[in-house]
Amino acid sequence: MAQAVENKAELKGENKKRRVWTWRFPLASLLGAVYVWLGVIVVHHLVPEIWDSFLAPWFEGNMILGGSLKLMALAAVAAGLVWAWPRVFPRMPGLSGGVFLLTLGWFVAATLWWVAGRILEWLLSWGQWGAAANYVGAATLAVLALLEVVWLYRWASSPRLSTWSLLLEEQGWFSLNVYKKGQGIWLRRGTMIGIILLLAAGIWQYTRFHLGGAGEWIISIPFTNLAISFIRMPRLTLSLLVLGGGGWFAWRLVNYPRFTDFLVSAENEMVKVYWPSWRSLWRDTIVVLVTMVLLAIFLYLMDIFWTLILGRLLGILGA
Numbered sequence: 001m002a003q004a005v006e007n008k009a010e011l012k013g014e015n016k017k018r019r020v021w022t023w024r025f026p027l028a029s030l031l032g033a034v035y036v037w038l039g040v041i042v043v044h045h046l047v048p049e050i051w052d053s054f055l056a057p058w059f060e061g062n063m064i065l066g067g068s069l070k071l072m073a074l075a076a077v078a079a080g081l082v083w084a085w086p087r088v089f090p091r092m093p094g095l096s097g098g099v100f101l102l103t104l105g106w107f108v109a110a111t112l113w114w115v116a117g118r119i120l121e122w123l124l125s126w127g128q129w130g131a132a133a134n135y136v137g138a139a140t141l142a143v144l145a146l147l148e149v150v151w152l153y154r155w156a157s158s159p160r161l162s163t164w165s166l167l168l169e170e171q172g173w174f175s176l177n178v179y180k181k182g183q184g185i186w187l188r189r190g191t192m193i194g195i196i197l198l199l200a201a202g203i204w205q206y207t208r209f210h211l212g213g214a215g216e217w218i219i220s221i222p223f224t225n226l227a228i229s230f231i232r233m234p235r236l237t238l239s240l241l242v243l244g245g246g247g248w249f250a251w252r253l254v255n256y257p258r259f260t261d262f263l264v265s266a267e268n269e270m271v272k273v274y275w276p277s278w279r280s281l282w283r284d285t286i287v288v289l290v291t292m293v294l295l296a297i298f299l300y301l302m303d304i305f306w307t308l309i310l311g312r313l314l315g316i317l318g319a
Contacts, residue, residue, distance in 0.1 A: 024090075026156035029098030029165070032089055036103045039081040047077050048232055096174035097165030102156055109148040117141050117222025137223040172255060179255040184264035188254040191263065195250040196243075203239045 051070050059066025089095065120140060124133040155161055168174065217231040231237050253259055276284065 025092060025094065025098060025162060026153065028089055028092060028095055029102045029156050030153065032095065032099035033102035033106050036099060037106060043074055043078050044232060045229060047074055094162055094165035094169055097168035098161060100168065101161060101164060102152065105152055105155065109152060113141065113145055113148060114222065116144060121222050134223045141222060173252050179257055179260045180264060184260065184267045187263040187267045191254050192250040196247060199242055199246040203242060207235050207239065
């Protein structure tokens with residue numbers, strides 16, 4: 001009887017935790033995504049604006065020192081936001097994955113909203129709307145924004161998002177843990193170096209040919225006269241994003257269990273490879289070179305032979 005009461009109490013406690021997690025997880029994920037985007041705005045827009053307005057004039061004679069201090073200030077603010085993250089948001093299973101997915105969701109929703117606004121501007125410019133076009137377009141975009149927010153919250157509350165979030169965390173995409181530490185080291189390092197070199201080559205091509213322009217990327221808000229800076233210093237910003245994101249992807253890839261097991265097994269097989277001695281290597285090299293020379297002589301003689309034969313035949317046939 002006591003065991004049944006204890007099991008019932010444990011089940012009740014688990015159900016309570018599940019209910020709390022059910023409403024806390026989507027809310028925390030949404031707020032976490034908002035925190036990430038606010039952090040991006042602070043680091044990418046607010047701090048540079050404050051620096052350029054108040055501190056940059058002090059370093060007009062020394063651009064290198066001013067630029068270095070500006071980057072240090074940006075790095076310090078970003079580090080502070082990262083430090084504050086675990087102190088603002090509670091530890092919760094799948095929260096990192098949920099924040100990542102909803103951050104991506106906010107970006108996709110904002111992009112679709114802007115594209116819809118540009119298309120709507122183009123469509124309304126064809127009609128006889130006149131001054132009412134701005135009001136109609138703004139109202140339509142406001143409704144669209146509200147629908148996107150509702151959709152994001154419903155998506156955050158759905159079991160699918162929690163499942164994907166937990167799966168991302170279980171696969172270690174937001175962890176610094178090393179899978180099978182000390183095994184397959186050379187192939188892991190080679191894979192990471194290859195990915196980083198590939199990204200570095202892309203960044204070099206981007207900066208070399210000035211793809212996308214070197215100036216500030218500015219986008220206009222549909223049906224308004226407002227324009228916002230989307231990316232400041234696009235060369236530096238995009239290069240750092242690609243290099244940082246690619247480096248993190250490479251690190252997590254070589255610690256992804258399935259891929260890591262493949263690399264470890266491949267390196268273990270490479271250890272079993274027989275490496276010949278220098279004497280054997282020289283002997284085999286000489287054999288290969290002699291064979292190639294003899295084959296070249298044979299092909300040359302065959303070419304001469306068939307040239308003579310075909311020449312005689314063509315002469316006989318009168319061609």
